[in-house]
Amino acid sequence: MLPDIRLVNQISVALLVAGAIVLVVRASVYSGYAPSWFWWLLSLVIILLAVLLVYCLFMRVRLLAKTMDAKKRIRLAGSVLFHFGILLLIIAGFYSSFYKFRAILILTEGQTVEDVRENYYILSSGPLEPTDFGDAAIRLDKVHVDFYSPTLIEELGAEVTVFKGMPSSAKQVSTSVNRPFYYQSRKAAIYKFGFSPLIVIKSSPTETLWTGFVNLDLVAGKTDLFKWPLSGELVRVTAELADGKVTAFSLGSDAAGETLIAVGGEPTDFLGYTVEIPEYRYWLGFAVNSVKGRYLIFIGFAVLVLGILLRYSLVFRERDAV
């Protein structure tokens, strides 16, 4: 025996109110980070909503089959599509969460990394996330950046080479902000950008103690911290730009004060050592995620929008909508 439709309507209102309360809690109390119980509660509300949606869809489809009035049929069809769209999005959400892989991959210009988990800063991953994609590597060939002013970027893009197995399979792709590239069932979008000065620390003009590119977040006049490799002291770094190029980096610490080191300039004393910055490169942080469930999400959105337009198209046009 099917439950009374009034009861179903009351349950659906209760679930919508519960969903609204959960969202208020997420947007206010836990706006930055939500504890695990919150996710369980949210999942419970969504699962109950999905069960209710299946039931309501079943009822509406039965009603649609019986209805003869053309206007009512359009409304019902719209309603069915709208609710089916929500159901598809819920299914897509759960499906993609099981196969989820969200990570940041940081690459300096010219750097090649193998596509293995150790090279990613993993933000989250699902229990069924595929880990074995075979041999692959990614190289960041060139970063294109146009500065409108020292603190404002107008264009940002890059050339990337993806290797799959044999070097002969290398494929070069152009990417830019909002235009991600795809590889190994993953998608990579430019997410972060910064300068990477080559820092050379010497004890004498001929004896080099340490050298390496240091990825720093210095765009838009920001200051970043760099752990001095010889003592572990935190060093403040800022960049000085002119005509879209970094002309100098300023290194500072509480002990040594601020020191300006020109790019490609003379060695400069800092913290008791001789420091040089012969060149700098750009680095990019790519937001990498799994593309599993992508089409289901697109279809869900399309059905949802189509359904709502169909459901209310008559309301917009009718002389008396009440």
Place this chain on the structure above:
Amino acid sequence: MILLEKILYYLILAGYAVSAGALFFVIFLRKDKWLPVAKRLIYGAVLLHTLELAVRIISTGHLPVKGDFENALAGTWFTMVLVLFLSRRWTSLWRANIGLLPVVLLTLGWASQTGPPDLDPLTPAYNSPWLWVHVFFAWFGYSAFLVAAVLGLFYLVKERNPQRLAGLGDLRALDDLAYRLVAFGFAMTTVMIASGAIWANDLYGSYWSWDPVETWSLLSWLVYGLYLHLRTTAGWQGKKAAWLAVLAFITVLISFWGVNFIQDSYHVFQQMF
């Protein structure tokens, strides 16, 4: 802000303020002969508003989507255009401008106080065709919700004292139009959220990041969904629906203006790179 923009901006404020004054005479002092004057003044102010937007778009070279000033300028323009469009059929809506114009004036005035708008280009984060879809539907959706909230407020006032707010139409007409506007706004915000999620996936690699602005937008969508659901299944019309239309608008206010108070929101694209 260039000089022409500044002149137009103050003319718009003056136009809307004088229009509101003329409508005050019509509604509260029952001077109906002022209505044609108010209509012409509103048309004139909206024309100036359109010019102001055009100057802004030409001088910056991009859609007015950056910062409080541009968002307020575009958001209020969409509201007024929507009202003018609807007024052709629902003539009583002309008088409803008495409730909308103060909101438009406050929005424009507040936006100009938050700092001078610059002519800088948009950062690469904005460089997506989805931006057009997302903001266009957001402006129309939120404008519809604003007008629905104002009509809901009028409904509640008239329901208590039917003699007040003469000429705004009967209660049934107010309820009917508010419902249509909520349905329209709901459809618009559905497209806004869907396009925003697809854009976010290209930009951050994630459809949904639980960003406070995202969450509040989803909440307002859910609350307006509740309005439509209750209306269809539980017969919520009239007073109950009017209260809901007014209260639901609080969520829109938070999601639209709340971003100004949240520094770590993904919606502050200008700081992304």
